Amino acid sequence: MTLFLYDTFSKSKREFRPIDPKNIRMYVCGPTVYDYAHVGNARPVIVFDTLFRIMRHSYGVDHVTYVRNITDIDDKIIEAANSNKEDISSLTSRTIQYFHEDASYIGALVPTIEPKATDHIKEMVEMIETLIVKGFAYEVDGNVLFSSSKYDQYGKLSGKNIDELIAGARVDIEDFKKEASDFILWKPSKDNEPGWESPWGKGRPGWHIECSAMSKKYLGDTFDIHGGGQDLIFPHHENEIAQSECCHEKKFANYWLHNGFLTVEGNKMAKSNGNFITVNELKDRYHGEVIRLAMLMTHYRQPLNWTENSLLESKKILNKWFSFFLDIEISKVDEDFVDESILSALKDDINTPKAISELHQLFKNCTKEDVLSIKKFINSARLLGLMLSSPKEWMEWNVRENNLDEIKINELIEKRNLLRDQGNYSDADKIRDQLDELEIILEDKDGKTTWKQKN
Numbered sequence: 001m002t003l004f005l006y007d008t009f010s011k012s013k014r015e016f017r018p019i020d021p022k023n024i025r026m027y028v029c030g031p032t033v034y035d036y037a038h039v040g041n042a043r044p045v046i047v048f049d050t051l052f053r054i055m056r057h058s059y060g061v062d063h064v065t066y067v068r069n070i071t072d073i074d075d076k077i078i079e080a081a082n083s084n085k086e087d088i089s090s091l092t093s094r095t096i097q098y099f100h101e102d103a104s105y106i107g108a109l110v111p112t113i114e115p116k117a118t119d120h121i122k123e124m125v126e127m128i129e130t131l132i133v134k135g136f137a138y139e140v141d142g143n144v145l146f147s148s149s150k151y152d153q154y155g156k157l158s159g160k161n162i163d164e165l166i167a168g169a170r171v172d173i174e175d176f177k178k179e180a181s182d183f184i185l186w187k188p189s190k191d192n193e194p195g196w197e198s199p200w201g202k203g204r205p206g207w208h209i210e211c212s213a214m215s216k217k218y219l220g221d222t223f224d225i226h227g228g229g230q231d232l233i234f235p236h237h238e239n240e241i242a243q244s245e246c247c248h249e250k251k252f253a254n255y256w257l258h259n260g261f262l263t264v265e266g267n268k269m270a271k272s273n274g275n276f277i278t279v280n281e282l283k284d285r286y287h288g289e290v291i292r293l294a295m296l297m298t299h300y301r302q303p304l305n306w307t308e309n310s311l312l313e314s315k316k317i318l319n320k321w322f323s324f325f326l327d328i329e330i331s332k333v334d335e336d337f338v339d340e341s342i343l344s345a346l347k348d349d350i351n352t353p354k355a356i357s358e359l360h361q362l363f364k365n366c367t368k369e370d371v372l373s374i375k376k377f378i379n380s381a382r383l384l385g386l387m388l389s390s391p392k393e394w395m396e397w398n399v400r401e402n403n404l405d406e407i408k409i410n411e412l413i414e415k416r417n418l419l420r421d422q423g424n425y426s427d428a429d430k431i432r433d434q435l436d437e438l439e440i441i442l443e444d445k446d447g448k449t450t451w452k453q454k455n
């Protein structure tokens, strides 16, 4: 079954043809680490993790290299560290840890490589030197800029026209720039700012060159897939293409994938818009799989309007699924068994809403007696990074989240059993009603009483 992906560059859905099927190579722009990730930032983490899972399934787990970088040097980081009166390295390492905890919470696999910008300054300096030698970059007072007009394909990803960019720019461009559309490769650092020695004095890299240098190091001059959020198309990805293609004189990436925005009442969720909620804040109220399912119910290229309702709906669905499997050992199912219709939806440009509707269908056909139906459901869900928790874990979490006291529930059940043994059915039923009010359903089977939460 062929994988089709929508490529921003060609503006069409294209059959995915890897450069080397034994090593699929994907680079996704990762977080700038100065604060907790908001739910908008979590969208590319979930979307590209799902693609990573689909590719691992299709080509083999050892045949996919997924690189997601960490931007740990940036003006926003310097500002945040100053305002916290904190060391930059302590701020970034603390934030990286938060990010890892959040990514794991929402069911994302650890990427194959997670390079940090500050560990790759040497590679960035080398690339900038090559760009200067080749005549694509120039230095002014410790700043090095990419001369966008020297690259005749500048604008090919975003469709922007360089003359319009220059004409449309503010008149008062920085005086070290020859053209408004030129962009920074290296800039000088003040004494109190972090900096590295370079042929142009003490300074630090621009954001775009970080990704060009790190992708080159781990994936080579040309690789299969480059991804990120739509806001990165211009200028970030446009500039990455310009730097890499001028430096290596080879095509940079074969497929460009961009997720749509997660919005709140029509506006992009962003720190600067003040309309954000962090993944960490949601942890108190929602299981990570709830966040993940809520995200995957919308196709990745569509805008996703974030509401509490979508979280509640997704919680209800998962509750139904997990409750059904409560007394089944689901960690023992074979890995490979995946439903064809779900796989074909996922291979059609990661159509997760379609895959989820197929999952509902599959769930309807599940019976506890039919092991195959269960295997199919669980493995197909796991391809989307869902049903990875154990049902017991889910229930325990639900109990905690709803402030239910598990010990108290078990005590009540014991009391009810005692009353029933004594023939006092009316008091036993009162306890059942009491639990019913707490949304707890009792099941009496083979002389044992188990409980689950109402869907």
Ligand code: AMP
Residues within 6 Å of the ligand: 029, 030, 031, 032, 040, 041, 042, 043, 044, 228, 229, 230, 231, 232, 259, 260, 261, 262, 263, 268, 269, 270
């Ligand atoms: P940043 O840390 O701001 O560089 O963003 C990390 C990733 O999150 C990038 O791929 C962005 O495109 C993506 N991103 C940021 N805000 C949103 C949003 N509201 N919706 C979807 N993706 C976003």
Ligand code: ZN
Residues within 6 Å of the ligand: 028, 029, 030, 211, 236
């Ligand atoms: Zn990048």
